[in-house]
Amino acid sequence: MNIVYHQQSKVFHMYNESISYVMMVLKNGHLGHLYFGKKIHDRKGMSDLLELAARPMASCTFMGDKAFSLEHIKQELPVFGTGDYRSSAVEISQENGSRISDFQYHSHHVDSGKPLLTGLPATYTEDDDEASTLVIDLLDPVTKVRAELFYTIFAEGGIIARSICYHNEGAQALKLERALSLCLDLPDCEYQWLQLSGAWSRERQIEIHKLASGIQAIGSMRGNSSHHHNPFLALKRPETTESQGEAIGFSLIYSGNFLMQAEVDAHDVTRVLAGIHPDTFSWKLEPKECFQTPEAVMIYTDQGLNGMSQTFHRLYQKRLARGYWRDRERPILINNWEATYFDFTEEKLLMIASKAKECGIELFVLDDGWFGARNNDQAGLGDWMANPARLPNGIAGIAQRMEEMGIKFGLWFEPEMVNEDSDLYRRHPEWVISVPGRAKSHGRYQYVLDFSNREVVDCIYEMMAKILGQAKVSYVKWDMNRSITECFSSNLPPERQGEVYHRYILGVYDLYERLTQQFPEVLFESCASGGGRFDPGMLYYAPQGWASDDTDAVERMKIQYGTSLCYPISSIGTHVSMVPNHQVYRQTPLHTRANVAYFGTFGYELDLNKLTEEEIAEVKTQIAFMKQYRRLLQFGTFYRIKSPFAENEMAWMVVSEDKRTAIVGWYRVLNVVNGRFTRVRLHGLDPEICYQINADSFCCYGDELMNLGLCTTDSTAGEVRREQTPCTDFESRLYVLSAVELE
Numbered sequence: 074m075n076i077v078y079h080q081q082s083k084v085f086h087m088y089n090e091s092i093s094y095v096m097m098v099l100k101n102g103h104l105g106h107l108y109f110g111k112k113i114h115d116r117k118g119m120s121d122l123l124e125l126a127a128r129p130m131a132s133c134t135f136m137g138d139k140a141f142s143l144e145h146i147k148q149e150l151p152v153f154g155t156g157d158y159r160s161s162a163v164e165i166s167q168e169n170g171s172r173i174s175d176f177q178y179h180s181h182h183v184d185s186g187k188p189l190l191t192g193l194p195a196t197y198t199e200d201d202d203e204a205s206t207l208v209i210d211l212l213d214p215v216t217k218v219r220a221e222l223f224y225t226i227f228a229e230g231g232i233i234a235r236s237i238c239y240h241n242e243g244a245q246a247l248k249l250e251r252a253l254s255l256c257l258d259l260p261d262c263e264y265q266w267l268q269l270s271g272a273w274s275r276e277r278q279i280e281i282h283k284l285a286s287g288i289q290a291i292g293s294m295r296g297n298s299s300h301h302h303n304p305f306l307a308l309k310r311p312e313t314t315e316s317q318g319e320a321i322g323f324s325l326i327y328s329g330n331f332l333m334q335a336e337v338d339a340h341d342v343t344r345v346l347a348g349i350h351p352d353t354f355s356w357k358l359e360p361k362e363c364f365q366t367p368e369a370v371m372i373y374t375d376q377g378l379n380g381m382s383q384t385f386h387r388l389y390q391k392r393l394a395r396g397y398w399r400d401r402e403r404p405i406l407i408n409n410w411e412a413t414y415f416d417f418t419e420e421k422l423l424m425i426a427s428k429a430k431e432c433g434i435e436l437f438v439l440d441d442g443w444f445g446a447r448n449n450d451q452a453g454l455g456d457w458m459a460n461p462a463r464l465p466n467g468i469a470g471i472a473q474r475m476e477e478m479g480i481k482f483g484l485w486f487e488p489e490m491v492n493e494d495s496d497l498y499r500r501h502p503e504w505v506i507s508v509p510g511r512a513k514s515h516g517r518y519q520y521v522l523d524f525s526n527r528e529v530v531d532c533i534y535e536m537m538a539k540i541l542g543q544a545k546v547s548y549v550k551w552d553m554n555r556s557i558t559e560c561f562s563s564n565l566p567p568e569r570q571g572e573v574y575h576r577y578i579l580g581v582y583d584l585y586e587r588l589t590q591q592f593p594e595v596l597f598e599s600c601a602s603g604g605g606r607f608d609p610g611m612l613y614y615a616p617q618g619w620a621s622d623d624t625d626a627v628e629r630m631k632i633q634y635g636t637s638l639c640y641p642i643s644s645i646g647t648h649v650s651m652v653p654n655h656q657v658y659r660q661t662p663l664h665t666r667a668n669v670a671y672f673g674t675f676g677y678e679l680d681l682n683k684l685t686e687e688e689i690a691e692v693k694t695q696i697a698f699m700k701q702y703r704r705l706l707q708f709g710t711f712y713r714i715k716s717p718f719a720e721n722e723m724a725w726m727v728v729s730e731d732k733r734t735a736i737v738g739w740y741r742v743l744n745v746v747n748g749r750f751t752r753v754r755l756h757g758l759d760p761e762i763c764y765q766i767n768a769d770s771f772c773c774y775g776d777e778l779m780n781l782g783l784c785t786t787d788s789t790a791g792e793v794r795r796e797q798t799p800c801t802d803f804e805s806r807l808y809v810l811s812a813v814e815l816e
Contacts, residue, residue, distance in 0.1 A: 102177025147258030164251035176211035194613030217243030253348030274623035276604035277635035296557030327367035328610035329578035355571030410440035412680035438483035455497030483548030516555030524580030585614035624650035647673025752782030
C-alpha cells in the first residue's frame with residue numbers, strides 16, 4: 074500500500090493492489106475528490122482529473138472565475154452555505170448565529186498502522202504493515218476549528234476507513250449541528266441502491282432500487298441502529314451480480330442514531346453521506362475540546378457482491394471483533410427462553426441442562442427472569458440480584474452445579490433498562506430518560522436508563538461485575554428491548570440536550586469496554602429484541618449477536634442471507650427452535666431448522682426433554698456434525714448463490730482456506746410437482762481438485778461444479794413413486810465436498 078503526495082499539484086493518491094483513492098487541495102484550500110475505484114497508475118499530473126466547467130446560475134468562489142463553483146465540484150468535506158447547495162457533511166453554529174465554515178488545508182502527515190478512536194469502536198491493526206493512515210488537517214480561519222480527517226487504507230482489499238475529529242482551537246464555544254463521518258462524491262448515478270431493512274422478526278431484508286434524482290436515505294432516530302434499517306448501504310452497477318461486477322459498500326461502525334444518504338444532483342453526480350443522524354443532534358464544543366465522529370468503512374470491489382461481503386467479513390471478523398473469542402470456535406448452546414419463558418425453577422433448568430449435556434451441548438444460557446421480583450415482564454429490571462425463590466443458591470450456586478455437570482453456564486442481562494416496579498427505580502426515578510412534567514412512554518413495561526449519566530453506568534457496572542466476579546459465568550447475553558422516547562437527561566443542562574442520544578451510546582460502549590476488559594474470557598453476545606442493534610459498533614465488544622427473535626427456519630433464510638451482505642457468519646447468532654414456531658407457527662422439519670442454523674454460531678432454543686427419541690438421536694447427529702465442521706462453517710469463505718428474496722430455492726456455501734473442503738446449503742421453501750431438473754453453480758472451488766460429495770462413490774472436479782453445477786434434482790422432477798423418498802415443503806439438504814486424490 075502507498076500514500077503519495079504530489080507537492081506541486083497538491084494531489085494525494087492512496088493505493089494498494091486493489092484500489093486507488095485520489096483527492097487534491099483545491100485553489101480555495103478545500104479538499105476536492107478526484108477518484109475512488111479500481112487501482113490506477115500514479116502520475117504527477119493527476120490534478121487534471123478535476124472536472125471544472127462554467128455552469129449557468131452557479132454561485133462561484135472567485136470573482137471572474139465562473140468554472141470554480143462548489144456546487145459542481147466533488148469534495149471531501151462539503152460545508153453548509155458557501156455555494157454548494159447539496160447536503161453538507163458539517164455544520165457549526167457560532168455565537169453570532171452564523172453557520173458558515175471555511176475549512177482550508179493546513180497540513181498533513183502519514184502514520185503507519187491505524188490510530189484508535191477514544192471511546193468509540195473502530196477497526197484496528199495489530200501490525201503497522203497492515204495499514205497506513207493519512208491524516209489531513211483543515212482549519213477554519215475564523216472560528217479556529219481544526220478538522221482532522223483520517224483516511225486509513227489497508228494493505229489488502231478495497232478498504233478505506235474514514236472519520237473526522239473536530240478540535241475547537243478558538244476562544245468561543247461552538248455547536249456542532251451536523252458532523253457526518255464520510256462524504257464521497259461519485260461522478261455518475263448509474264447505480265442501484267441496496268439497503269437492509271425490515272422490522273422486528275424480519276430484520277435485514279434486502280431492498281434494491283435504482284438511484285434517482287434527489288435524496289434517498291435510510292437512518293434511525295430511535296437511539297439504536299434499529300430493526301428497521303441497518304447502518305449499511307451498497308451502491309452496485311445494474312449488471313452487478315453476486316459473482317461479478319462493481320459495487321461500493323458503506324458501513325458505519327456505530328450503534329445509535331445514524332444517517333446513510335445518497336443525493337443525485339442535476340448533473341447526475343452522486344453524493345454519499347454517512348454518520349450520526351443530524352436531526353436533533355447538537356454538540357457543544359468548548360475551547361480546547363474536541364469531538365470524534367464514528368468510523369465509516371468504504372469497500373470497493375469489481376468481484377460482485379460476494380467479493381464486497383467477503384472483504385467486510387475478513388475485516389470485521391479479524392480487525393473489528395476483538396479478544397479471547399475473536400478467532401475461537403463458538404460453543405454450541407441451549408437457551409431456556411422459548412422452553413420455559415418465566416416459568417422455571419432451578420431444578421427445571423438443571424433437567425434441561427442435563428439433557429443438553431447428554432446430547433453434546435456445551436453451554437446452558439439462563440435467559441430473562443432470574444433476578445429481582447421478575448415473575449413477568451412488568452417488574453424487576455434494574456435489580457441485578459438473583460431471586461432466591463427461584464435460585465436458592467444464587468447465580469454462583471446454579472453456575473457451579475452446571476460446571477459440575479460438565480456444561481458451561483451463561484446469563485441474560487438487560488442492563489440499559491428499568492421497570493417502575495423495581496428497587497432501582499424507586500431509589501432513582503430521575504435516572505430514567507424522560508422529560509420532567511410530561512408523560513413518558515413505556516415499551517414492554519420498561520424505561521430506558523440514562524446512560525449519558527456516568528453515575529448510572531457506574532451503578533449498573535458494579536451490579537454486573539459483582540455477579541460475574543462471584544460466579545462461573547462463561548457467557549453473557551446482553552439484551553435491549555426498547556428504543557428511546559422523550560429523549561431528555563436530568564443530568565445535562567438545556568444547551569446540551571442535543572447530546573443525549575450520542576452520550577447514551579458512549580455510555581453503552583463504556584460499560585461494554587469495562588466489562589469485557591475485566592472479564593476477557595466471557596463470551597458476550599449482543600441482542601436487542603433480536604436484531605434491533607445488530608451493527609458493527611456492537612461487534613467491537615461482542616463478537617456475535619442474536620440476529621433476530623424470529624427462529625423460524627424459512628424466515629431465517631432471508632434474515633441470515635441479508636445479514637451476510639456485511640457481517641461475518643461467526644457473528645450471526647442462530648438457533649434450532651421448537652415447532653410450531655413461536656413467531657410464525659410454521660411447522661418445519663428438524664433437519665431444515667439445523668441446516669439453516671449451521672451457518673452461524675449454532676444452538677438450540679427449546680426443551681430437549683420434550684422431543685421424541687428419534688428427534689433426540691437427530692439432535693445428537695446435528696451436534697456431532699457441527700463440532701466436526703464448526704471452524705469451516707464459522708470462519709470459512711462464505712458465498713451466497715441463490716437468493717431467497719428472488720426464488721423458491723435458496724443456496725449458499727462456505728469454502729475452506731485451502732479449498733479442499735466445502736459445505737453447500739440448499740433449501741426449497743414450497744414443494745413442486747413434476748418439476749424441472751435442477752443444478753446449482755458453486756463458487757470458490759479449485760477447478761483442478763476433484764471433490765467427493767457427501768462421501769458418495771462419485772466425485773466431480775471443481776470446474777464442473779462451478780460451470781455445470783451441483784445436481785440438486787430430487788423426486789419432485791417427475792412422478793413421485795412409493796420406493797422414492799418423498800419431498801415436503803421446507804425441504805433442505807447439505808452437501809459436504811471433500812478433496813480426493815485420484816489414482
